[in-house]
Amino acid sequence: MTVPFNRTHISENEFGYLAEAVRGGSTSGDGPFTRRAADLLEKLTGSGRALLTTSCTHALELSALLLDLRPGDEVIMPSFTFVSTANAYALRGAVPVFVDCRPDTLNLDERLVEAAITDRTRAVVAVHYAGVGCAMDVICGLAERHGLALIEDNAHGLGGSYRGRPLGSFGSMSAQSFHETKNVQCGEGGALLLNDAGLVARAEIVREKGTDRSRFFRGQVDRYRWVDIGSSYLSSDVLAALLTSQLESFEEIQARRHSVWRRYHEELADWAAENGVSQPMVPDGCAHPAHLYYLLLPGLDDRQAFIAHLSGRGVQAAFHYQPLHTAPAGVRYGRVAPGGCPVTEDVADRLVRLPLFADLDEAGVTYVIDAVRAHRVG
Ligand SMILES: *Cc1c(COP(=O)(O)O)cnc(C)c1O
DSSP: OOBOSOOOOOOTTHHHHHHHHHHHSOOSSSSHHHHHHHHHHHHHHTOSEEEEESOHHHHHHHHHHHTTOOTTOEEEEESSSOHHHHHHHHTTTOEEEEEOBOTTTOSBOGGGTGGGOOTTEEEEEEEOGGGOOOOHHHHHHHHHHTTOEEEEEOTTTTTOEETTEETTSSSSEEEEEOOTTSSSOOSSOEEEEEOSGGGHHHHHHHHBTTBOHHHHHTTSSSSOOBOSOOOBOOOOHHHHHHHHHHHHTHHHHHHHHHHHHHHHHHHTHHHHHHTTOBOOOOOTTEEOOOOOEEEEOSSHHHHHHHHHHHHHTTBOOBOOOOOSTTSHHHHHHOEEOTTOOHHHHHHHHHEEEEOOOTTOOHHHHHHHHHHHHTOOOO
């Protein structure tokens, strides 16, 4: 048997909606499926307004434009995250300030944020790694006290919650991803959730090439013009059709993903303890959406040997983020917060992700678990 790291789930209405979108003739953005997908997202996240975008990367770029960042402004974020979290702000000339992560959740360490704040700091970006919420009580309080914008990179967190509140609803803006590798996907796609009503009008303009085209289509202006800077971040209604179907299947997708996650967690506990391997930690008050299942091996060599062992049995496992503060562009465009990021450097070398997708059946999960258990660390 071989088990890939990821395989996309085809939801019930996907082909039907695709045909409907293509036949309907309105394939560009803001068509009927864009509205349907946005409505579903707003319900799921409790967000005031969801704007579909071409990717999470673009949603983050849109947030950077809406913040009116200027060269030299600073944006605090974890070093342990995807490139796009930093790139979006660096593109505006802002300086990503990299803060270390917590050793237990691998999330931005809220205890280190205050020391990273300077008079140039404009925003904090919280990334909910594996969909486990950051300490939002502390982070929201810090942002408020220091007058900083709070952005969530919620690419992993759709469907998760922190103390009963949906992830994606804390920041004034939150970015979602519908890339092939995420829980809900349409190939390439994203959304910017706007939780501050004051941002909606300008966000629509910036997303539509800096024009007031959205207002024109609603009959609020008699022609549309270039009114601000912007870009083309609006996604096609064809992709929104796929996304609508996926979002309608969200509960089913999630039930399956949770079942895989739980089996790994329960059935690998003894093996992990015997082999000095750590399993993910989910703090009280965090409900995660089973986005990924990771293990922390004792060291880099152990991790590489473990990936090779699994690969030999046809199981595709993967490491994850390489620290941004030591990456070539991170060094060039960013700055590391006082104290550096020793935890990030350590966990980046030791982390392995196991296959996790909705269509991984019981036999597949058993096969992966058996393959893991057949390995001795060290
Ligand atoms: C996947 C991911 C992104 C980028 O998403 P795209 O939709 O591919 O642009 C950004 N941040 C995080 C944390 C991600 O996991």
